Amino acid sequence: MTDIVTGANPGTVSQQAWLGRYTEVMMNAFGTPSRVFVRGEGTQIWDADGRQYTDFLSGLAVTALGQAHPAVLAAVTAQLSTLGHVSNFFATPAQVSLAERLASFATVNAPGTPAKVFFTNSGTEANECAFKATRLTGRTRIVAMGGSFHGRTMGALAVTSNPKYREPFVPLPGEVVFVAYGDADALAAAVDDTTAAVIVEPIQGENGIVDPGDEFLRAARRITAAHGALLWIDEVQTGMGRCGDWLASATSGVTADLVTFAKGLGNGFPIGACVATGAAADLFQPGSHGSTYAGNPVAAAAALAVIGVIERDGLLAGATERGERLAAGIAALDAPGVVTVRGRGLLRGIVLRDEIAPAVVARLLEAGWIANAPRPSVVRVAPPLIVSEAEIDRFVAAFAVALDAASAAGQEPA
Ligand SMILES: Cc1ncc(COP(=O)(O)O)c(C=O)c1O
Structure with a gap:
Protein backbone atom coordinates (compact mmCIF):
# COMPACT_ATOMS: atom_id res chain seq x y z
CA MET A 1 0.00 0.00 0.00
CA THR A 2 1.38 3.38 -0.97
CA ASP A 3 0.52 6.74 0.56
CA ILE A 4 -1.41 8.53 -2.17
CA VAL A 5 0.06 11.93 -1.29
CA THR A 6 3.65 11.21 -0.27
CA GLY A 7 4.24 8.04 -2.28
CA ALA A 8 5.72 6.41 0.85
CA ASN A 9 4.90 2.84 1.77
CA PRO A 10 3.80 2.86 5.44
CA GLY A 11 4.92 -0.74 5.70
CA THR A 12 8.53 0.41 5.28
CA VAL A 13 8.40 2.57 8.42
CA SER A 14 8.94 0.60 11.63
CA GLN A 15 6.21 0.22 14.20
CA GLN A 16 8.28 2.01 16.79
CA ALA A 17 8.76 4.99 14.48
CA TRP A 18 4.99 5.18 13.82
CA LEU A 19 4.27 5.00 17.56
CA GLY A 20 6.72 7.84 18.22
CA ARG A 21 4.96 9.96 15.63
CA TYR A 22 1.57 8.90 17.07
CA THR A 23 2.37 10.16 20.55
CA GLU A 24 3.57 13.49 19.12
CA VAL A 25 0.47 14.22 17.13
CA MET A 26 -2.50 12.25 18.45
CA MET A 27 -4.52 13.40 21.49
CA ASN A 28 -3.84 11.08 24.38
CA ALA A 29 -7.44 9.84 24.60
CA PHE A 30 -6.62 6.18 24.02
CA GLY A 31 -3.20 5.90 25.68
CA THR A 32 -0.34 4.62 23.54
CA PRO A 33 -1.45 1.87 21.16
CA SER A 34 0.42 -1.43 21.38
CA ARG A 35 0.61 -2.05 17.62
CA VAL A 36 0.40 -0.18 14.32
CA PHE A 37 -1.55 -2.15 11.76
CA VAL A 38 -0.97 -1.69 8.07
CA ARG A 39 -2.92 -4.42 6.27
CA GLY A 40 -5.70 -6.95 6.71
CA GLU A 41 -7.38 -9.78 4.88
CA GLY A 42 -10.30 -11.73 6.33
CA THR A 43 -9.50 -12.53 9.96
CA GLN A 44 -5.78 -11.77 9.47
CA ILE A 45 -4.04 -8.46 10.23
CA TRP A 46 -0.39 -7.44 9.82
CA ASP A 47 1.51 -4.87 11.83
CA ALA A 48 4.08 -2.41 10.53
CA ASP A 49 6.89 -4.82 11.41
CA GLY A 50 5.30 -7.58 9.33
CA ARG A 51 3.94 -9.66 12.23
CA GLN A 52 0.67 -11.45 11.59
CA TYR A 53 -2.32 -11.59 13.96
CA THR A 54 -5.69 -13.32 13.98
CA ASP A 55 -8.40 -10.84 14.88
CA PHE A 56 -10.69 -12.11 17.63
CA LEU A 57 -12.02 -8.64 18.43
CA SER A 58 -13.19 -7.32 15.01
CA GLY A 59 -12.19 -3.74 15.80
CA LEU A 60 -14.56 -3.96 18.76
CA ALA A 61 -17.38 -5.97 17.24
CA VAL A 62 -17.27 -4.10 13.94
CA THR A 63 -15.66 -6.03 11.09
CA ALA A 64 -18.22 -8.83 10.86
CA LEU A 65 -16.94 -9.83 7.43
CA GLY A 66 -13.30 -9.32 8.32
CA GLN A 67 -10.86 -7.09 6.46
CA ALA A 68 -11.06 -6.31 2.75
CA HIS A 69 -14.14 -8.43 2.11
CA PRO A 70 -14.66 -8.57 -1.67
CA ALA A 71 -18.41 -7.86 -1.47
CA VAL A 72 -17.88 -4.75 0.66
CA LEU A 73 -15.04 -3.61 -1.58
CA ASP A 313 -23.45 -17.18 3.72
CA GLY A 314 -25.78 -18.09 6.60
CA LEU A 315 -23.67 -16.13 9.08
CA LEU A 316 -26.46 -15.63 11.64
CA ALA A 317 -26.72 -19.37 12.27
CA GLY A 318 -22.94 -19.52 11.83
CA ALA A 319 -22.41 -16.98 14.66
CA THR A 320 -24.52 -19.12 16.99
CA GLU A 321 -22.69 -22.33 16.05
CA ARG A 322 -19.21 -20.84 16.18
CA GLY A 323 -20.00 -19.09 19.47
CA GLU A 324 -21.13 -22.35 21.00
CA ARG A 325 -17.99 -24.07 19.71
CA LEU A 326 -15.88 -21.39 21.35
CA ALA A 327 -17.72 -21.62 24.67
CA ALA A 328 -17.58 -25.44 24.61
CA GLY A 329 -13.88 -25.34 23.75
CA ILE A 330 -13.08 -23.06 26.68
CA ALA A 331 -15.24 -25.16 29.01
CA ALA A 332 -13.46 -28.33 27.85
CA LEU A 333 -10.14 -26.85 28.97
CA ASP A 334 -11.47 -27.35 32.48
CA ALA A 335 -9.06 -24.64 33.53
CA PRO A 336 -9.29 -23.72 37.23
CA GLY A 337 -8.69 -20.08 36.24
CA VAL A 338 -11.89 -19.91 34.15
CA VAL A 339 -15.20 -19.33 35.92
CA THR A 340 -17.54 -19.38 32.93
CA VAL A 341 -18.09 -18.11 29.37
CA ARG A 342 -20.85 -15.50 29.05
CA GLY A 343 -22.67 -14.06 26.07
CA ARG A 344 -24.32 -15.25 22.90
CA GLY A 345 -23.21 -15.94 19.36
CA LEU A 346 -19.80 -14.42 18.73
CA LEU A 347 -19.96 -11.87 21.54
CA ARG A 348 -18.37 -13.75 24.40
CA GLY A 349 -16.82 -12.93 27.73
CA ILE A 350 -14.47 -15.46 29.27
CA VAL A 351 -14.80 -14.82 32.99
CA LEU A 352 -11.61 -15.50 34.94
CA ARG A 353 -11.24 -16.36 38.61
CA ASP A 354 -8.56 -13.67 39.04
CA GLU A 355 -8.20 -10.14 37.77
CA ILE A 356 -5.61 -11.10 35.17
CA ALA A 357 -7.61 -10.51 31.97
CA PRO A 358 -5.31 -7.65 30.78
CA ALA A 359 -2.28 -9.94 31.28
CA VAL A 360 -3.98 -12.77 29.36
CA VAL A 361 -4.85 -10.36 26.53
CA ALA A 362 -1.23 -9.11 26.43
CA ARG A 363 0.04 -12.71 26.18
CA LEU A 364 -2.46 -13.48 23.46
CA LEU A 365 -1.29 -10.45 21.50
CA GLU A 366 2.32 -11.56 21.82
CA ALA A 367 1.23 -14.92 20.42
CA GLY A 368 -0.60 -13.26 17.49
CA TRP A 369 -4.20 -13.10 18.75
CA ILE A 370 -6.26 -9.93 19.20
CA ALA A 371 -8.83 -9.85 22.05
CA ASN A 372 -9.48 -7.37 24.87
CA ALA A 373 -10.37 -7.06 28.53
CA PRO A 374 -13.44 -4.88 29.17
CA ARG A 375 -13.19 -5.80 32.88
CA PRO A 376 -10.13 -6.90 34.89
CA SER A 377 -11.47 -10.46 35.06
CA VAL A 378 -13.16 -10.73 31.65
CA VAL A 379 -11.56 -11.46 28.29
CA ARG A 380 -13.85 -10.30 25.46
CA VAL A 381 -13.84 -12.42 22.33
CA ALA A 382 -15.71 -11.14 19.27
CA PRO A 383 -14.15 -12.54 16.09
CA PRO A 384 -15.46 -11.69 12.64
CA LEU A 385 -18.58 -13.72 11.80
CA ILE A 386 -16.56 -15.32 8.98
CA VAL A 387 -14.22 -16.98 11.48
CA SER A 388 -13.57 -20.66 10.76
CA GLU A 389 -14.00 -23.57 13.14
CA ALA A 390 -10.27 -24.26 12.87
CA GLU A 391 -9.49 -20.68 13.94
CA ILE A 392 -11.82 -21.04 16.93
CA ASP A 393 -10.04 -24.24 17.94
CA ARG A 394 -6.61 -22.62 17.54
CA PHE A 395 -7.76 -19.66 19.63
CA VAL A 396 -8.90 -21.97 22.44
CA ALA A 397 -5.46 -23.60 22.49
CA ALA A 398 -3.71 -20.21 22.45
CA PHE A 399 -5.99 -18.96 25.22
CA ALA A 400 -5.05 -21.93 27.42
CA VAL A 401 -1.35 -21.13 26.99
CA ALA A 402 -1.87 -17.41 27.64
CA LEU A 403 -3.98 -18.11 30.74
CA ASP A 404 -1.37 -20.50 32.15
CA ALA A 405 1.43 -18.00 31.56
CA ALA A 406 -0.52 -15.08 33.05
CA SER A 407 -1.58 -17.17 36.07
CA ALA A 408 1.98 -18.32 36.69
CA ALA A 409 3.28 -14.75 36.42
CA GLY A 410 0.56 -13.60 38.82
CA GLN A 411 1.80 -16.11 41.41
CA GLU A 412 5.42 -14.99 41.24
CA PRO A 413 6.58 -12.88 44.19
CA ALA A 414 6.56 -9.17 43.31
C1 LIG B 1 -23.73 -0.65 23.46
C2 LIG B 1 -22.96 0.48 22.85
N1 LIG B 1 -23.60 1.63 22.55
C3 LIG B 1 -22.96 2.66 22.00
C4 LIG B 1 -21.61 2.61 21.74
C5 LIG B 1 -20.92 3.79 21.12
O1 LIG B 1 -20.64 3.54 19.78
P1 LIG B 1 -19.52 4.41 19.03
O2 LIG B 1 -18.22 4.08 19.65
O3 LIG B 1 -19.65 3.99 17.60
O4 LIG B 1 -19.89 5.83 19.21
C6 LIG B 1 -20.90 1.45 22.03
C7 LIG B 1 -19.45 1.35 21.78
O5 LIG B 1 -18.75 0.52 22.29
C8 LIG B 1 -21.59 0.35 22.60
O6 LIG B 1 -20.96 -0.78 22.92
Whole structure:
Protein backbone atom coordinates (compact mmCIF):
# COMPACT_ATOMS: atom_id res chain seq x y z
CA MET A 1 0.00 0.00 0.00
CA THR A 2 1.38 3.38 -0.97
CA ASP A 3 0.52 6.74 0.56
CA ILE A 4 -1.41 8.53 -2.17
CA VAL A 5 0.06 11.93 -1.29
CA THR A 6 3.65 11.21 -0.27
CA GLY A 7 4.24 8.04 -2.28
CA ALA A 8 5.72 6.41 0.85
CA ASN A 9 4.90 2.84 1.77
CA PRO A 10 3.80 2.86 5.44
CA GLY A 11 4.92 -0.74 5.70
CA THR A 12 8.53 0.41 5.28
CA VAL A 13 8.40 2.57 8.42
CA SER A 14 8.94 0.60 11.63
CA GLN A 15 6.21 0.22 14.20
CA GLN A 16 8.28 2.01 16.79
CA ALA A 17 8.76 4.99 14.48
CA TRP A 18 4.99 5.18 13.82
CA LEU A 19 4.27 5.00 17.56
CA GLY A 20 6.72 7.84 18.22
CA ARG A 21 4.96 9.96 15.63
CA TYR A 22 1.57 8.90 17.07
CA THR A 23 2.37 10.16 20.55
CA GLU A 24 3.57 13.49 19.12
CA VAL A 25 0.47 14.22 17.13
CA MET A 26 -2.50 12.25 18.45
CA MET A 27 -4.52 13.40 21.49
CA ASN A 28 -3.84 11.08 24.38
CA ALA A 29 -7.44 9.84 24.60
CA PHE A 30 -6.62 6.18 24.02
CA GLY A 31 -3.20 5.90 25.68
CA THR A 32 -0.34 4.62 23.54
CA PRO A 33 -1.45 1.87 21.16
CA SER A 34 0.42 -1.43 21.38
CA ARG A 35 0.61 -2.05 17.62
CA VAL A 36 0.40 -0.18 14.32
CA PHE A 37 -1.55 -2.15 11.76
CA VAL A 38 -0.97 -1.69 8.07
CA ARG A 39 -2.92 -4.42 6.27
CA GLY A 40 -5.70 -6.95 6.71
CA GLU A 41 -7.38 -9.78 4.88
CA GLY A 42 -10.30 -11.73 6.33
CA THR A 43 -9.50 -12.53 9.96
CA GLN A 44 -5.78 -11.77 9.47
CA ILE A 45 -4.04 -8.46 10.23
CA TRP A 46 -0.39 -7.44 9.82
CA ASP A 47 1.51 -4.87 11.83
CA ALA A 48 4.08 -2.41 10.53
CA ASP A 49 6.89 -4.82 11.41
CA GLY A 50 5.30 -7.58 9.33
CA ARG A 51 3.94 -9.66 12.23
CA GLN A 52 0.67 -11.45 11.59
CA TYR A 53 -2.32 -11.59 13.96
CA THR A 54 -5.69 -13.32 13.98
CA ASP A 55 -8.40 -10.84 14.88
CA PHE A 56 -10.69 -12.11 17.63
CA LEU A 57 -12.02 -8.64 18.43
CA SER A 58 -13.19 -7.32 15.01
CA GLY A 59 -12.19 -3.74 15.80
CA LEU A 60 -14.56 -3.96 18.76
CA ALA A 61 -17.38 -5.97 17.24
CA VAL A 62 -17.27 -4.10 13.94
CA THR A 63 -15.66 -6.03 11.09
CA ALA A 64 -18.22 -8.83 10.86
CA LEU A 65 -16.94 -9.83 7.43
CA GLY A 66 -13.30 -9.32 8.32
CA GLN A 67 -10.86 -7.09 6.46
CA ALA A 68 -11.06 -6.31 2.75
CA HIS A 69 -14.14 -8.43 2.11
CA PRO A 70 -14.66 -8.57 -1.67
CA ALA A 71 -18.41 -7.86 -1.47
CA VAL A 72 -17.88 -4.75 0.66
CA LEU A 73 -15.04 -3.61 -1.58
CA ALA A 74 -17.18 -4.08 -4.68
CA ALA A 75 -20.21 -2.30 -3.21
CA VAL A 76 -18.20 0.65 -1.88
CA THR A 77 -16.20 1.00 -5.09
CA ALA A 78 -19.31 0.84 -7.27
CA GLN A 79 -21.16 3.39 -5.15
CA LEU A 80 -18.18 5.72 -4.80
CA SER A 81 -17.57 5.70 -8.52
CA THR A 82 -21.27 6.36 -9.20
CA LEU A 83 -22.38 8.81 -6.51
CA GLY A 84 -20.27 9.45 -3.41
CA HIS A 85 -22.30 11.96 -1.43
CA VAL A 86 -25.33 14.21 -1.64
CA SER A 87 -26.88 16.46 0.96
CA ASN A 88 -29.96 15.43 2.86
CA PHE A 89 -32.01 17.76 0.68
CA PHE A 90 -31.94 14.72 -1.59
CA ALA A 91 -32.38 10.96 -1.27
CA THR A 92 -30.39 8.00 -2.66
CA PRO A 93 -31.49 4.44 -3.49
CA ALA A 94 -28.81 2.93 -1.20
CA GLN A 95 -30.05 4.90 1.80
CA VAL A 96 -33.71 4.02 1.19
CA SER A 97 -32.94 0.33 0.60
CA LEU A 98 -30.88 0.10 3.78
CA ALA A 99 -33.56 1.88 5.82
CA GLU A 100 -36.11 -0.68 4.61
CA ARG A 101 -33.90 -3.53 5.80
CA LEU A 102 -33.25 -1.99 9.22
CA ALA A 103 -36.93 -1.15 9.68
CA SER A 104 -37.79 -4.80 9.03
CA PHE A 105 -35.13 -5.98 11.52
CA ALA A 106 -36.51 -3.67 14.23
CA THR A 107 -40.07 -4.92 13.71
CA VAL A 108 -39.30 -8.63 13.30
CA ASN A 109 -41.57 -9.44 16.25
CA ALA A 110 -44.40 -7.23 15.00
CA PRO A 111 -44.29 -7.29 11.21
CA GLY A 112 -46.26 -4.50 9.60
CA THR A 113 -45.56 -2.03 12.42
CA PRO A 114 -44.48 1.26 10.86
CA ALA A 115 -40.79 1.96 11.38
CA LYS A 116 -38.61 4.87 10.29
CA VAL A 117 -34.88 5.35 10.27
CA PHE A 118 -32.44 8.18 10.97
CA PHE A 119 -28.88 7.39 9.86
CA THR A 120 -25.82 8.49 11.80
CA ASN A 121 -22.05 8.03 11.61
CA SER A 122 -21.51 6.14 14.87
CA GLY A 123 -23.16 4.40 17.79
CA THR A 124 -23.02 7.38 20.10
CA GLU A 125 -24.75 9.51 17.49
CA ALA A 126 -27.44 6.87 17.02
CA ASN A 127 -28.11 7.06 20.76
CA GLU A 128 -27.96 10.85 20.68
CA CYS A 129 -30.63 10.75 18.00
CA ALA A 130 -32.79 8.44 20.10
CA PHE A 131 -32.27 10.67 23.14
CA LYS A 132 -33.52 13.70 21.20
CA ALA A 133 -36.53 11.70 20.03
CA THR A 134 -37.42 10.90 23.66
CA ARG A 135 -37.49 14.63 24.45
CA LEU A 136 -40.18 15.12 21.83
CA THR A 137 -42.56 12.99 23.92
CA GLY A 138 -42.88 16.01 26.20
CA ARG A 139 -41.23 14.08 29.04
CA THR A 140 -37.60 14.34 30.11
CA ARG A 141 -36.96 11.62 32.65
CA ILE A 142 -34.87 8.64 31.46
CA VAL A 143 -34.24 5.37 33.27
CA ALA A 144 -30.92 3.73 32.38
CA MET A 145 -29.05 0.69 33.66
CA GLY A 146 -26.15 0.28 36.05
CA GLY A 147 -23.16 -0.99 34.06
CA SER A 148 -24.42 0.59 30.84
CA PHE A 149 -22.32 2.01 28.04
CA HIS A 150 -23.96 4.03 25.28
CA GLY A 151 -21.22 6.27 23.88
CA ARG A 152 -19.23 9.45 24.50
CA THR A 153 -21.30 12.38 23.27
CA MET A 154 -22.90 14.33 26.11
CA GLY A 155 -26.33 12.76 25.63
CA ALA A 156 -25.05 9.19 25.29
CA LEU A 157 -22.75 9.80 28.26
CA ALA A 158 -25.72 10.96 30.33
CA VAL A 159 -27.24 7.46 30.05
CA THR A 160 -23.87 5.69 30.52
CA SER A 161 -23.32 4.64 34.12
CA ASN A 162 -19.54 4.42 34.54
CA PRO A 163 -18.48 7.38 36.77
CA LYS A 164 -14.99 7.35 35.23
CA TYR A 165 -16.48 8.37 31.89
CA ARG A 166 -19.25 10.62 33.25
CA GLU A 167 -17.83 12.60 36.09
CA PRO A 168 -15.28 14.77 34.25
CA PHE A 169 -18.12 16.04 32.07
CA VAL A 170 -20.94 16.86 34.48
CA PRO A 171 -23.43 18.46 34.24
CA LEU A 172 -24.81 16.08 31.66
CA PRO A 173 -28.31 16.24 30.18
CA GLY A 174 -30.82 15.04 32.76
CA GLU A 175 -32.82 13.75 34.36
CA VAL A 176 -31.39 10.22 34.26
CA VAL A 177 -31.76 7.62 37.00
CA PHE A 178 -29.94 4.30 37.04
CA VAL A 179 -31.33 0.96 38.21
CA ALA A 180 -29.58 -2.38 38.66
CA TYR A 181 -29.31 -4.17 35.32
CA GLY A 182 -31.55 -7.21 35.19
CA ASP A 183 -33.62 -6.18 38.23
CA ALA A 184 -37.20 -5.97 36.94
CA ASP A 185 -38.58 -4.93 40.34
CA ALA A 186 -36.15 -2.02 40.58
CA LEU A 187 -37.07 -1.02 37.05
CA ALA A 188 -40.79 -1.15 37.84
CA ALA A 189 -40.20 1.03 40.88
CA ALA A 190 -38.20 3.60 38.89
CA VAL A 191 -40.59 4.06 35.96
CA ASP A 192 -43.67 6.25 36.30
CA ASP A 193 -45.92 8.39 34.12
CA THR A 194 -43.24 11.08 33.88
CA THR A 195 -40.69 8.68 32.36
CA ALA A 196 -39.84 9.44 28.75
CA ALA A 197 -37.85 6.26 28.09
CA VAL A 198 -36.00 3.28 29.44
CA ILE A 199 -32.69 2.57 27.72
CA VAL A 200 -31.24 -0.91 27.87
CA GLU A 201 -28.62 -3.06 26.12
CA PRO A 202 -29.72 -6.67 25.50
CA ILE A 203 -26.23 -7.71 26.63
CA GLN A 204 -23.81 -5.24 28.23
CA GLY A 205 -20.64 -5.55 26.17
CA GLU A 206 -18.43 -2.94 27.80
CA ASN A 207 -19.48 -4.18 31.23
CA GLY A 208 -17.98 -7.59 30.50
CA ILE A 209 -20.63 -9.34 28.35
CA VAL A 210 -23.42 -9.42 30.94
CA ASP A 211 -26.67 -10.99 29.74
CA PRO A 212 -29.72 -10.38 31.96
CA GLY A 213 -31.84 -12.78 29.85
CA ASP A 214 -34.86 -12.22 27.65
CA GLU A 215 -37.32 -12.03 30.53
CA PHE A 216 -35.79 -8.74 31.64
CA LEU A 217 -36.44 -7.21 28.22
CA ARG A 218 -40.01 -8.51 28.33
CA ALA A 219 -40.44 -6.92 31.76
CA ALA A 220 -38.97 -3.67 30.46
CA ARG A 221 -41.49 -3.74 27.61
CA ARG A 222 -44.44 -4.35 29.97
CA ILE A 223 -43.32 -1.66 32.42
CA THR A 224 -42.71 1.01 29.77
CA ALA A 225 -46.00 0.23 28.00
CA ALA A 226 -47.91 0.55 31.26
CA HIS A 227 -46.58 4.08 31.75
CA GLY A 228 -46.58 5.33 28.17
CA ALA A 229 -42.77 5.44 28.20
CA LEU A 230 -40.57 4.49 25.26
CA LEU A 231 -38.43 1.36 25.28
CA TRP A 232 -35.06 2.23 23.76
CA ILE A 233 -32.85 -0.78 23.02
CA ASP A 234 -29.19 -0.18 22.23
CA GLU A 235 -28.09 -2.86 19.74
CA VAL A 236 -24.91 -1.01 18.77
CA GLN A 237 -22.65 -3.83 19.95
CA THR A 238 -25.07 -6.75 20.00
CA GLY A 239 -26.93 -6.24 16.72
CA MET A 240 -26.24 -7.03 13.07
CA GLY A 241 -25.70 -10.73 13.60
CA ARG A 242 -23.07 -10.55 16.31
CA CYS A 243 -25.25 -12.54 18.75
CA GLY A 244 -26.81 -14.80 16.10
CA ASP A 245 -29.75 -12.57 15.10
CA TRP A 246 -30.07 -9.18 13.45
CA LEU A 247 -31.08 -7.95 16.91
CA ALA A 248 -29.98 -9.72 20.09
CA SER A 249 -33.30 -8.59 21.56
CA ALA A 250 -35.25 -10.45 18.86
CA THR A 251 -35.37 -13.69 20.87
CA SER A 252 -37.29 -11.89 23.64
CA GLY A 253 -40.24 -11.32 21.33
CA VAL A 254 -40.13 -7.63 22.24
CA THR A 255 -40.52 -4.74 19.80
CA ALA A 256 -38.75 -1.61 21.03
CA ASP A 257 -39.87 1.93 20.24
CA LEU A 258 -36.30 2.95 19.52
CA VAL A 259 -33.46 0.68 18.37
CA THR A 260 -29.93 1.89 17.75
CA PHE A 261 -27.36 0.23 15.51
CA ALA A 262 -23.73 0.90 14.47
CA LYS A 263 -20.51 -1.17 14.74
CA GLY A 264 -21.18 -4.29 12.60
CA LEU A 265 -23.51 -2.38 10.30
CA GLY A 266 -20.83 -1.01 7.97
CA ASN A 267 -18.01 -3.53 8.55
CA GLY A 268 -15.82 -0.59 9.53
CA PHE A 269 -17.36 1.97 7.24
CA PRO A 270 -18.66 4.57 9.71
CA ILE A 271 -22.45 4.29 9.85
CA GLY A 272 -25.07 4.00 12.57
CA ALA A 273 -28.82 4.17 12.66
CA CYS A 274 -31.69 4.94 14.98
CA VAL A 275 -34.89 3.10 14.09
CA ALA A 276 -38.16 4.31 15.62
CA THR A 277 -41.25 2.14 15.49
CA GLY A 278 -44.98 2.75 15.93
CA ALA A 279 -45.93 6.21 17.19
CA ALA A 280 -42.26 6.99 17.92
CA ALA A 281 -41.57 6.82 14.18
CA ASP A 282 -43.28 10.21 13.78
CA LEU A 283 -41.61 12.06 16.65
CA PHE A 284 -39.11 13.72 14.34
CA GLN A 285 -40.46 16.32 11.98
CA PRO A 286 -38.52 18.59 9.60
CA GLY A 287 -35.95 20.49 11.63
CA SER A 288 -35.93 18.09 14.61
CA HIS A 289 -32.54 16.59 13.79
CA GLY A 290 -29.90 16.55 11.08
CA SER A 291 -26.40 15.50 10.04
CA THR A 292 -24.41 16.25 6.90
CA TYR A 293 -23.30 12.66 6.34
CA ALA A 294 -26.43 10.90 7.61
CA GLY A 295 -27.26 8.12 5.18
CA ASN A 296 -24.22 8.70 2.99
CA PRO A 297 -24.70 6.39 -0.01
CA VAL A 298 -21.23 4.82 0.20
CA ALA A 299 -21.73 3.91 3.87
CA ALA A 300 -25.22 2.65 3.05
CA ALA A 301 -23.84 0.54 0.18
CA ALA A 302 -21.27 -0.99 2.54
CA ALA A 303 -24.04 -1.87 5.00
CA LEU A 304 -26.22 -3.39 2.28
CA ALA A 305 -23.28 -5.55 1.24
CA VAL A 306 -22.77 -6.66 4.85
CA ILE A 307 -26.43 -7.66 5.15
CA GLY A 308 -26.33 -9.42 1.78
CA VAL A 309 -23.27 -11.51 2.67
CA ILE A 310 -24.59 -12.38 6.14
CA GLU A 311 -27.76 -13.68 4.48
CA ARG A 312 -26.02 -15.40 1.55
CA ASP A 313 -23.45 -17.18 3.72
CA GLY A 314 -25.78 -18.09 6.60
CA LEU A 315 -23.67 -16.13 9.08
CA LEU A 316 -26.46 -15.63 11.64
CA ALA A 317 -26.72 -19.37 12.27
CA GLY A 318 -22.94 -19.52 11.83
CA ALA A 319 -22.41 -16.98 14.66
CA THR A 320 -24.52 -19.12 16.99
CA GLU A 321 -22.69 -22.33 16.05
CA ARG A 322 -19.21 -20.84 16.18
CA GLY A 323 -20.00 -19.09 19.47
CA GLU A 324 -21.13 -22.35 21.00
CA ARG A 325 -17.99 -24.07 19.71
CA LEU A 326 -15.88 -21.39 21.35
CA ALA A 327 -17.72 -21.62 24.67
CA ALA A 328 -17.58 -25.44 24.61
CA GLY A 329 -13.88 -25.34 23.75
CA ILE A 330 -13.08 -23.06 26.68
CA ALA A 331 -15.24 -25.16 29.01
CA ALA A 332 -13.46 -28.33 27.85
CA LEU A 333 -10.14 -26.85 28.97
CA ASP A 334 -11.47 -27.35 32.48
CA ALA A 335 -9.06 -24.64 33.53
CA PRO A 336 -9.29 -23.72 37.23
CA GLY A 337 -8.69 -20.08 36.24
CA VAL A 338 -11.89 -19.91 34.15
CA VAL A 339 -15.20 -19.33 35.92
CA THR A 340 -17.54 -19.38 32.93
CA VAL A 341 -18.09 -18.11 29.37
CA ARG A 342 -20.85 -15.50 29.05
CA GLY A 343 -22.67 -14.06 26.07
CA ARG A 344 -24.32 -15.25 22.90
CA GLY A 345 -23.21 -15.94 19.36
CA LEU A 346 -19.80 -14.42 18.73
CA LEU A 347 -19.96 -11.87 21.54
CA ARG A 348 -18.37 -13.75 24.40
CA GLY A 349 -16.82 -12.93 27.73
CA ILE A 350 -14.47 -15.46 29.27
CA VAL A 351 -14.80 -14.82 32.99
CA LEU A 352 -11.61 -15.50 34.94
CA ARG A 353 -11.24 -16.36 38.61
CA ASP A 354 -8.56 -13.67 39.04
CA GLU A 355 -8.20 -10.14 37.77
CA ILE A 356 -5.61 -11.10 35.17
CA ALA A 357 -7.61 -10.51 31.97
CA PRO A 358 -5.31 -7.65 30.78
CA ALA A 359 -2.28 -9.94 31.28
CA VAL A 360 -3.98 -12.77 29.36
CA VAL A 361 -4.85 -10.36 26.53
CA ALA A 362 -1.23 -9.11 26.43
CA ARG A 363 0.04 -12.71 26.18
CA LEU A 364 -2.46 -13.48 23.46
CA LEU A 365 -1.29 -10.45 21.50
CA GLU A 366 2.32 -11.56 21.82
CA ALA A 367 1.23 -14.92 20.42
CA GLY A 368 -0.60 -13.26 17.49
CA TRP A 369 -4.20 -13.10 18.75
CA ILE A 370 -6.26 -9.93 19.20
CA ALA A 371 -8.83 -9.85 22.05
CA ASN A 372 -9.48 -7.37 24.87
CA ALA A 373 -10.37 -7.06 28.53
CA PRO A 374 -13.44 -4.88 29.17
CA ARG A 375 -13.19 -5.80 32.88
CA PRO A 376 -10.13 -6.90 34.89
CA SER A 377 -11.47 -10.46 35.06
CA VAL A 378 -13.16 -10.73 31.65
CA VAL A 379 -11.56 -11.46 28.29
CA ARG A 380 -13.85 -10.30 25.46
CA VAL A 381 -13.84 -12.42 22.33
CA ALA A 382 -15.71 -11.14 19.27
CA PRO A 383 -14.15 -12.54 16.09
CA PRO A 384 -15.46 -11.69 12.64
CA LEU A 385 -18.58 -13.72 11.80
CA ILE A 386 -16.56 -15.32 8.98
CA VAL A 387 -14.22 -16.98 11.48
CA SER A 388 -13.57 -20.66 10.76
CA GLU A 389 -14.00 -23.57 13.14
CA ALA A 390 -10.27 -24.26 12.87
CA GLU A 391 -9.49 -20.68 13.94
CA ILE A 392 -11.82 -21.04 16.93
CA ASP A 393 -10.04 -24.24 17.94
CA ARG A 394 -6.61 -22.62 17.54
CA PHE A 395 -7.76 -19.66 19.63
CA VAL A 396 -8.90 -21.97 22.44
CA ALA A 397 -5.46 -23.60 22.49
CA ALA A 398 -3.71 -20.21 22.45
CA PHE A 399 -5.99 -18.96 25.22
CA ALA A 400 -5.05 -21.93 27.42
CA VAL A 401 -1.35 -21.13 26.99
CA ALA A 402 -1.87 -17.41 27.64
CA LEU A 403 -3.98 -18.11 30.74
CA ASP A 404 -1.37 -20.50 32.15
CA ALA A 405 1.43 -18.00 31.56
CA ALA A 406 -0.52 -15.08 33.05
CA SER A 407 -1.58 -17.17 36.07
CA ALA A 408 1.98 -18.32 36.69
CA ALA A 409 3.28 -14.75 36.42
CA GLY A 410 0.56 -13.60 38.82
CA GLN A 411 1.80 -16.11 41.41
CA GLU A 412 5.42 -14.99 41.24
CA PRO A 413 6.58 -12.88 44.19
CA ALA A 414 6.56 -9.17 43.31
C1 LIG B 1 -23.73 -0.65 23.46
C2 LIG B 1 -22.96 0.48 22.85
N1 LIG B 1 -23.60 1.63 22.55
C3 LIG B 1 -22.96 2.66 22.00
C4 LIG B 1 -21.61 2.61 21.74
C5 LIG B 1 -20.92 3.79 21.12
O1 LIG B 1 -20.64 3.54 19.78
P1 LIG B 1 -19.52 4.41 19.03
O2 LIG B 1 -18.22 4.08 19.65
O3 LIG B 1 -19.65 3.99 17.60
O4 LIG B 1 -19.89 5.83 19.21
C6 LIG B 1 -20.90 1.45 22.03
C7 LIG B 1 -19.45 1.35 21.78
O5 LIG B 1 -18.75 0.52 22.29
C8 LIG B 1 -21.59 0.35 22.60
O6 LIG B 1 -20.96 -0.78 22.92
